Amino acid sequence: MFxxxxxxxxxxxxxxxxxxxxxxGIASGVLGSFALLRKQxxxxxxxxxxxxxxxxxAFLLYGTKSIGWFLVGAALSGLLxxxxxxxxxxxxxxxxxxxxxxxxxxxxxFGIVLLTKIxxxxxxxxxxxxxxxxxxxxxxxxxxxxxxxxxxxxxLLVTWxxxxxxxxxxxxxxxxxGIGLPTGLLxxxxxxxxxxxxxxxxxxxxxxxxxxxxxxxxxxxxxxTDRLDRMVIVAGTIGALSGMLGTILSxxxxxxxxxxxxxxxxxxxxxxxxxxxxxxxxxxxGLKLYRIRKIVAxxxxxxxxxxxxxxxxxxxxxxxxxxxxxLSRRKMTVxxxxxxxxxxxxxxxxxxxxxxxxxxESGGSKAYEIVFNNRLFEIYTMYEMKFASxxxxxxxxxxxxxxxxxxxxxLEQLMAIHERTPKxxxxxxxxxxTFRKENSSxxxxxxxxxxxxx
Amino acid sequence: MSYGAWIMLxxxxxxxxxxxxxxxxxxxxxxxxxxxxxxxxxxxxxxxxLVSHSLEGIYMLIGxxxxxxxxxxxxxxxxxxxxxxxxxxxxxxxxxxxFGVILLSAFAGKVHLDVNHALMxxxxxxxxxxxxxxxxxxxxxxxxxxxxxxxxNLILIFLFYKEIKISxxxxxxxxxxxxxxxxxxxLLMSMVSITxxxxxxxxxxxxxxxxxxxxxxxxxxLTDKLLVMLLISAVIGVLSAIGGYYAALVWNISISGSMxxxxxxxxxxxxxxxxxxxxxxxxxxxxxxxxxxx
Numbered sequence: 001m002f003x004x005x006x007x008x009x010x011x012x013x014x015x016x017x018x019x020x021x022x023x024x025g026i027a028s029g030v031l032g033s034f035a036l037l038r039k040q041x042x043x044x045x046x047x048x049x050x051x052x053x054x055x056x057x058a059f060l061l062y063g064t065k066s067i068g069w070f071l072v073g074a075a076l077s078g079l080l081x082x083x084x085x086x087x088x089x090x091x092x093x094x095x096x097x098x099x100x101x102x103x104x105x106x107x108x109x110f111g112i113v114l115l116t117k118i119x120x121x122x123x124x125x126x127x128x129x130x131x132x133x134x135x136x137x138x139x140x141x142x143x144x145x146x147x148x149x150x151x152x153x154x155x156l157l158v159t160w161x162x163x164x165x166x167x168x169x170x171x172x173x174x175x176x177x178g179i180g181l182p183t184g185l186l187x188x189x190x191x192x193x194x195x196x197x198x199x200x201x202x203x204x205x206x207x208x209x210x211x212x213x214x215x216x217x218x219x220x221x222x223x224x225t226d227r228l229d230r231m232v233i234v235a236g237t238i239g240a241l242s243g244m245l246g247t248i249l250s251x252x253x254x255x256x257x258x259x260x261x262x263x264x265x266x267x268x269x270x271x272x273x274x275x276x277x278x279x280x281x282x283x284x285x286g287l288k289l290y291r292i293r294k295i296v297a298x299x300x301x302x303x304x305x306x307x308x309x310x311x312x313x314x315x316x317x318x319x320x321x322x323x324x325x326x327l328s329r330r331k332m333t334v335x336x337x338x339x340x341x342x343x344x345x346x347x348x349x350x351x352x353x354x355x356x357x358x359x360x361e362s363g364g365s366k367a368y369e370i371v372f373n374n375r376l377f378e379i380y381t382m383y384e385m386k387f388a389s390x391x392x393x394x395x396x397x398x399x400x401x402x403x404x405x406x407x408x409x410x411l412e413q414l415m416a417i418h419e420r421t422p423k424x425x426x427x428x429x430x431x432x433x434t435f436r437k438e439n440s441s442x443x444x445x446x447x448x449x450x451x452x453x454x
Numbered sequence: 455m456s457y458g459a460w461i462m463l464x465x466x467x468x469x470x471x472x473x474x475x476x477x478x479x480x481x482x483x484x485x486x487x488x489x490x491x492x493x494x495x496x497x498x499x500x501x502x503x504l505v506s507h508s509l510e511g512i513y514m515l516i517g518x519x520x521x522x523x524x525x526x527x528x529x530x531x532x533x534x535x536x537x538x539x540x541x542x543x544x545x546x547x548x549x550x551x552x553f554g555v556i557l558l559s560a561f562a563g564k565v566h567l568d569v570n571h572a573l574m575x576x577x578x579x580x581x582x583x584x585x586x587x588x589x590x591x592x593x594x595x596x597x598x599x600x601x602x603x604x605x606x607n608l609i610l611i612f613l614f615y616k617e618i619k620i621s622x623x624x625x626x627x628x629x630x631x632x633x634x635x636x637x638x639x640x641l642l643m644s645m646v647s648i649t650x651x652x653x654x655x656x657x658x659x660x661x662x663x664x665x666x667x668x669x670x671x672x673x674x675x676l677t678d679k680l681l682v683m684l685l686i687s688a689v690i691g692v693l694s695a696i697g698g699y700y701a702a703l704v705w706n707i708s709i710s711g712s713m714x715x716x717x718x719x720x721x722x723x724x725x726x727x728x729x730x731x732x733x734x735x736x737x738x739x740x741x742x743x744x745x746x747x748x
Contacts, residue, residue: 041540042486092731094480097540098671101485102721105664109714112661116708134555208493209555212548219541257559260552267549274535282535 005248013141014251017204020145021243021262023152024201024213029239030159031197032214033221033232034190037170041218042097043082043191045211046104047198050081052111052207055132059118067144070132071151071199078195081107108207135206135259148200155193159232166190167228205259213239216266223277242266297332299370301340302349304330305359306367310424320356365426375420376400376411383414458703460594462696465713467600468653468665469691471607475649476670477680477687478642481622485667486540487529490547491643492650492662494525497554499651504561515599515648522647523640525550596655603652607645614638619680657710664714665691672721675728690720 035041054077058069081103088099140148159166168176169186177183194214201210221235246262275282304326309319323337341357344350349363359367377398380387387407392398400408415421479488495518502517525546532542611618621628621638628635646666653662673686697720698713705712726733 036538036541039538039540041538041544045489045544088725091733091736092675092725094671094674095483095485097483098480098485098667098674101489101663101667102671102718104489105661105667106714106718106721109661109664109711109718112711113707113715116711117705120706209548209552211544212552215541215544216548219537219545256556260555263548263552264556267545267552270545274532274537280536 005252011251014247016142016145017140017251017258018244018247020140020148021204021247021258022240023149023243024197024204025217025239025241025243025262026236027152027155027239028197028201028210028213029217029221029235029237030156030232031190031194032216032218032239033228033235034166034170035194035214036218036222037228038190041215042100042211043085044194044198044214046081046085046100046107047078047195048202048207048210049104049111050107051075051078051199051202052132053077053107053114054080055202056111056114056118060114060121067147067203070202071147071196074199074202075192075195077107078198079191082191082195132202133206133208134257135202135204135209136257140203144203148203151196151200155196158189158193162186162189163229163232170228205262209259209263212263212266216263216270217242220266220270220273223273223280238266238269242269297336297340298344299374300330300332301326301337301344302359302363302367303370303374305350305357306364306371306422306424309359310422313424320353320358322355323357326357361426364424368422368424368426371422373398373400375415375422376408379411379415379418379420382418387411458699460597461709462699464594464596464600464656465695465699465709466692467597467604468657468662469669469693469695469713470688471600471604471649471691472653472662472665473669473673473687473689473691474611474684475607475642475645476666476668477673477683478618478622479646479666480670480674481680482642484642486543487526487643488646488650488666489663490529490543491522491525491646492654492666493547494521494550494554495647495650495654497521497550497557498647499654500554500557500561504557514651515603518651518654519644519647521550522650523644525647526640526643596652599652600656603648607649610641610645614641618642657713661710661714664717665694668714668717668721669694672717672724675724675731678730690717694720 032041032044035044051074054073054075055070056073057077058073059065061073062069084103085096085099088094088102089096094102165176165181165186168179169181169183169190173183176186197214198210201213205213217235217239218231220238221231224234225231242262242265245265247258249265250256250258250261273281276284278284305321308321308325308329312319323334323341326332326337327334341350341352344363345352349360349366350357351360351363352358380390380392380398387410390403390407400411403411412421476485476488479485498518498521499514501521502513505517506513528546528550529539529542532546533539537545617628617633617638618641620631621633621635625635628638649666650662653665657665669687669690670683672690673683676686677683694713694717697716699709701707701716702709702712724732727735729735
């Protein structure tokens with residue numbers, strides 16, 4: 001295995017191919033990031049398909065296979081396709097996706113027509129042209145790689161020099177226009193850069209799969225960072241890595257075509273990012289969800305006990321409740337309730353005699369806090385417009401301690417109007433059985449009064 | 455029937471079935487999903503062959519149907535886990551397609567299936583691959599397959615016309631009045647996949663996209679009524695099939711390619727000359743406004 005790898009790497013031809021695919025991976029990853037952020041990933045697909053007629057026309061005009069002219073032809077027809085897409089979107093009611101699909105398929109169809117035409121010409125040794133559909137990285141020779149590398153380096157250089165402008169243009173076109181950047185020119189430049197990246201990839205991965213080189217590394221990089229400069233670097237690295245892996249794997253198993261293997265390597269990296277990336281990955285999201293569910297379940301149990309206690313406190317019954325009473329109030333599986341009660345008991349927040357559960361004093365104060373916080377939030381949602389100054393976003397955690405005192409006072413007043421003020425101060429929870437003695441001796445009427453005055 | 459007539463019939467059947475389905479794809483802004491499915495169908499065909507060891511139409515339909523639905527499903531999953539939709543489509547179709555190509559070349563010796571053929575189709579061979587039952591020659595099998603798929607599509611559209619219509623134009627309202635929007639979505643996606651696979655033999659998996667999108671887009675420029683749009687789209691599908699055949703005959707070029715090109719030409723004509731949404735009419739309207747003002 002290792003020996004095989006070494007001998008593969010020592011092969012001069014493979015080294016050329018490797019260099020070509022790695023540089024291609026970097027360039028397409030970097031430019032793909034911009035396309036992705038502008039939500040134009042699929043335009044790359046259209047450009048790649050549309051390059052076919054350009055390549056065929058270049059062959060018909062020039063007469064023989066020449067990488068330089070192919071690139072020019074492909075770039076021109078790719079740009080023409082992009083232009084058509086823009087025209088169709090701007091001048092008719094046809095939407096972007098339809099316009100992309102339409103231009104892509106018609107250009108490709110026309111390319112096929114030209115391909116059959118070339119097959120009939122005298123010097124129709126079109127074997128080199130067929131390679132463009134699926135790509136034939138193995139057929140890359142030194143000269144091709146030199147051209148590819150030169151273009152890739154120019155692309156990266158231009159991106160590096162104009163990084164600030166492209167960044168601004170990508171995120172906020174209006175603002176870029178406002179401060180006087182030539183947005184039309186930048187748009188054209190970015191499209192030209194993307195077309196060039198597509199064009200140098202055609203020979204290696206082919207027109208159909210070229211889209212993956214633009215999209216997959218970029219979307220994988222998006223999982224690892226929120227900053228464009230880092231994203232561009234990560235995407236370039238992922239592109240290079242998949243180019244390298246794909247080339248090595250396919251040259252070791254010599255029946256496998258390079259382009260598709262590169263694409264699959266990129267897809268595997270994407271799946272790894274999708275699952276394991278910190279913050280955005282599925283695993284970390286799942287863990288976060290699990291933690292939140294756990295907290296919510298715990299708070300729910302405490303709150304339910306408090307609610308029930310609050311209700312019966314007026315008639316001065318013993319504030320102990322069966323699990324059934326808890327379950328009838330809040331939908332929860334018995335197992336979940338059991339495990340939560342057990343944990344709360346360990347922490348000293350709840351207490352039970354036989355099967356009847358109640359809050360302890362510390363549990364009471366904890367529950368009071370939770371109920372107070374939640375009811376305050378209810379009030380806030382009722383008067384959301386009035387408290388817009390809080391700038392509370394949907395994903396923020398609501399905590400009354402973060403609210404300034406005057407707003408808090410206002411909210412509390414509203415809470416009192418709606419009779420949602422928690423009526424049992426923590427001190428009413430004694431040693432977990434009944435109210436404190438002095439209260440239990442009081443008459444129900446007196447107790448009611450006291451609750452009201454709270 | 456003559457050789458040419460069979461080819462035109464095949465092409466027209468492709469044009470009609472793709473044209474009708476395409477209208478819904480355009481209205482639902484899912485044209486690129488159709489593009490994705492038309493690519494991934496290749497994987498379905500290869501897998502169906504590896505499992506069943508036959509190139510019978512029915513296995514191909516099942517394999518392609520499953521992979522088509524899988525494509526739609528994976529795109530949905532990625533989209534709902536936070537990937538923007540165009541990137542989700544791009545990632546899914548390229549990886550499934552790449553997988554299909556790798557399988558195809560790994561088993562190249564065993565599979566009587568040529569990648570170029572699958573992608574570009576070879577309508578010229580259609581009339582010779584005939585269906586015979588009990589010694590009676592019933593005509594090309596592709597015609598039968600396309601005919602059956604077209605009938606299935608028409609029946610499904612007829613049965614669910616109202617539901618498809620509402621969920622295409624106003625998905626929120628469709629959900630509100632209790633139409634199973636997801637079911638309709640996957641129903642359409644399976645229609646797209648079986649139509650694609652039935653057509654791939656004749657026009658090829660990639661040019662199916664042209665037949666799916668171009669007639670519908672052209673019809674969209676010509677009318678505001680869904681039923682009329684479906685009819686116009688079917689007619690344009692047939693026109694591009696027949697026109698493409700004759701163009702291919704005259705210049706001796708790929709039939710499927712020229713069908714796509716003719717469809718493109720028809721679209722370009724409609725784009726410029728459409729009475730209400732065309733470039734020319736808009737230009738004239740602008741001119742008349744300017745002359746009124748001055």
